[in-house]
Amino acid sequence: MEPGSDLGLGDSPLHRYLDGEFWSLKNELRRVLGGCPLFRHRYDLSLDEMRALTFQRVTFTMGLPLLKRAIQEQAEKTKNFISRSLVIGEVLSTADMATGVKCGIIYWLFGGAIRNLGSPGHVTKWLQPLQEQKYSGMFAMTERGHGSNVRGIQTEATFDLSAQEFVINTPCENAEKMYIGNAMYGNYAAVFAQLIINGRSQGPHCFIVPVRDEDGNLYPGVTAIDMMYKEGLHGVDNGILIFDKVRIPRENLLDKFGSVTPEGQYHSRIKNKSARFNAMLAALTPSRLAVTFQAMGAMKLGLTIAIRYSHSRRQFGPKAKEEVKIIEHQTQTLRLMPHLATALALTFASRYAGVLLDEDVFHGKELVDSRPLQALVAGLKAYSTWENIRCLQDCRECTGGMGYMMENRISGLKCDTDVFVTFEGDNVVLLQVVVRELLAQYTKQYEERPITSLLQSWAESGGDKLRTSFLAFNMDTVGNLTFLLKAVNFRERVLQRSLVARIYYKVMTKKEDFFSAWNSCLHHVASLSLAHIHRGCLPTVMTLPSPSMEPLLCPRATQRAGSCHFFNVHNLTKPAEETEAGRGEQLPKTPYR
């Protein structure tokens, strides 16, 4: 298949509607990449050749005026720059996932660290040459010993007062920076390390550390080990970075959240070490949402291929008659259509999350103060990347042997995006982020009432449950979207109340420590988290107007459809019982309200 032909080019009302506000930007990029021979799919290259090709693709892409503009907008924090970058990432990933991921590493992660953790001076010094491709960067947070629990990283940045330098050091094997993308090509790394002054750590901070010069010679004290072969993303060079007392100037500390004076005094407006690191992580939220957009790109591409094939391939049929199209086999439809619905729901939900991020940034709000939004992005990342794996797996199976051939793209997408479920935050860990936020909201809501009354109200909720079960027997009701929203709302509420009750019992009555109480409820936590995200995504389906009924010719209408009335972040992250259930009548009051 020629590049471009499967990139979803088109400008019908439906195309515009599904692509949202930036449909024309997406089409422009699709047209450029689709017509570029560099983006012909190659499966015949060695690892080195594939990496070299990806390097060329990244260089070509980032040299496009369209991309330069986007990067400039990022630096200037122009209105809606996040949403625009997100859709660019989505389109880029459908052209070639490795290129999308590598651009993400250089411009979202490395570039994002400078923009969001650095001072205006850092932005001026480092971003301009990055945009001009004078050098490229990498993002070095994960260590061998600490992937999910990044708070525990062991790389050290010790301040040397006399030299006015930080000494970046890897004290042990577990402190080696691992899985670092662009480690075999890149020039500078944004390295997270414990900032140590006078023998005392101020918690993890981010530093710009030189890795190799433009001729590829490693900087003294730096070792880069190639991690070689992965399941997919062959074009992305992942490696291990080891620092042996590497000296960098004091100015290379990205000091928005914490700085060191020439006299060796540490300053930060956030006194608590943990809160400070949270603020840094929060600032990186947009790059997590970028993964969701990349996963959606893969999903929609896989579905397009599988659904088209299912409408052309015939197999089995009534006796002595022509075989039927395989989409007409009930199982084929039932396997593919729910994924299509989910992909659409995720499209609108994650687009809306992008809008919210843009609004916060535009109003100068620190992302750490938007905890519900962080939880939403964490939940969307987990849900979308898991859904992507399941979706592409079904696409692969529904296309039989054809789906196993690389040239038909589905299996390649599967291998490339498999890592999404564990990178940028392991999904199981992200689900916990969502629930911690939910419980924080829940606690706030009940802070004036003794928690025992919760248990009481929970025990009384049986009647509510039966009413819902009874409704479910009515087929009309089951097919009604308002009822469905009530049902998922109900599910979330039950899971939430019972989780609170369990943890309360374990911690308060049984005197278990919080970690083990939480851990023994982890399956419950994961279920609640997914129930919460499902409830958040469902309304996006409910607000879809039929594009054939109402052609979306005016941009305002597109915008209205692209966001959605019911899906707002306050609903999403407030406990379920506070949420309006849908267009229809209110939920019956639960006994404890």
Place this chain on the structure above:
Amino acid sequence: MEPGSDLGLGDSPLHRYLDGEFWSLKNELRRVLGGCPLFRHRYDLSLDEMRALTFQRVTFTMGLPLLKRAIQEQAEKTKNFISRSLVIGEVLSTADMATGVKCGIIYWLFGGAIRNLGSPGHVTKWLQPLQEQKYSGMFAMTERGHGSNVRGIQTEATFDLSAQEFVINTPCENAEKMYIGNAMYGNYAAVFAQLIINGRSQGPHCFIVPVRDEDGNLYPGVTAIDMMYKEGLHGVDNGILIFDKVRIPRENLLDKFGSVTPEGQYHSRIKNKSARFNAMLAALTPSRLAVTFQAMGAMKLGLTIAIRYSHSRRQFGPKAKEEVKIIEHQTQTLRLMPHLATALALTFASRYAGVLLDEDVFHGKELVDSRPLQALVAGLKAYSTWENIRCLQDCRECTGGMGYMMENRISGLKCDTDVFVTFEGDNVVLLQVVVRELLAQYTKQYEERPITSLLQSWAESGGDKLRTSFLAFNMDTVGNLTFLLKAVNFRERVLQRSLVARIYYKVMTKKEDFFSAWNSCLHHVASLSLAHIHRGCLPTVMTLPSPSMEPLLCPRATQRAGSCHFFNVHNLTKPAEETEAGRGEQLPKTPYR
């Protein structure tokens, strides 16, 4: 990791118990392959190099005395030769999946076609040189237009009386043989084609067709097109075969089920064309079970890697204490342990299916007459290969970034075995095979009663359902294996009765044609089929004695544990209501009995 170290070598009572009767054979093969430098894992090779290495591996393996003996046993149909071959296939696949699959193509599929569809003369002429690796073979059934519905293949074998030859021809693009393994290396193909005499087709038959000579020159009229890059199994050369009036001697028809005299007279002891093709397909049942063994090998290897890693890796923990092993995170255990249990259940269930096949063959029974056994093997193939995909996916995710690196094997196993769910019978189609057999049994059971009484009894089954639901509230009962068996039994029964009622209503009352009635129940069919296989596999867990309590030193004991009391093929394929539920009390009589 060195080869062999992850192959499960060991001879403790537990090892022997889990490996079953042929544990020592398996260990012998593990030792040989583990010590062979040829089996070091390679990820740095081009497609051609990988195929060449796989060719070497196949040659080495098939030259081993142990393997030669097994192949000889296959030819002689020595007692238990199927079970022995199955475990050899399992071990081979854990060393290298592509080698396992390629050996399977040459010796199980091509060799199996000769053994099971040919005459004793064919066996003498073709098998001996195959065993001596004088040539290699391939199996050409699937066509571009017909993969699942192989009955509809369009390749033609027209008898030319004057030349005493068959003319093998590909009349159209849809008749091209596709995905043929060993197509770029092999010398002869077992080709399925419509046998045409005097312009009339006698249905699909199998023919030995030369593809290329030992120097690699294609036989006149044969075209082989390389299908190149796949998601996995890079060592297996899949290709497209096209025949342009290729002439083969009359004797190359494998004529066990249908022969042609020199005078051009067609003879078969099975008069019905469809029944005749069924008999041929049935004879190939053991190769379908071989896929289950290969999937189990992959699953157990993936689980070993993931569970070991989970016991060494630490992440998160109680405040100010050491981080805990990730296996102690509740979600990690809950994700991995059910797969381990399923892998064990499948080990015993499929081992038992192998024993049954061996018994049938030993007693000279045609496999077409063991329809329940065919259904069992079809169901096990579908269940095991899907479970394998899910299991390896969880193993990959539970090992984080490590699981994404090829050197840690899980992602390679995932890519290699992904095709198992659609080859050797698409899983969705196989589920239908199971249910057709179940319904045939059901019909037999009720043939003396009008089917309307079934509907009546189905409507009356509400009481039974409530009793089960009520029991489920008791936690002790839920944890009780006998109860669980009752529950899965109940689920199957409900699904079966309701399916019969639905189809009956559609066909008899609404006068729908059978195809569309069946198709509109396909999701129901798939659910029933899986419920049936689950019910068949569960008892294998119930019969596991504790190996530490009862060391399995005597071979009889091993045999007893390897098979199982409750799991017999008659239970498995009889409708659920006829099955004894477990060791405990009888199921409450349903109203209609």
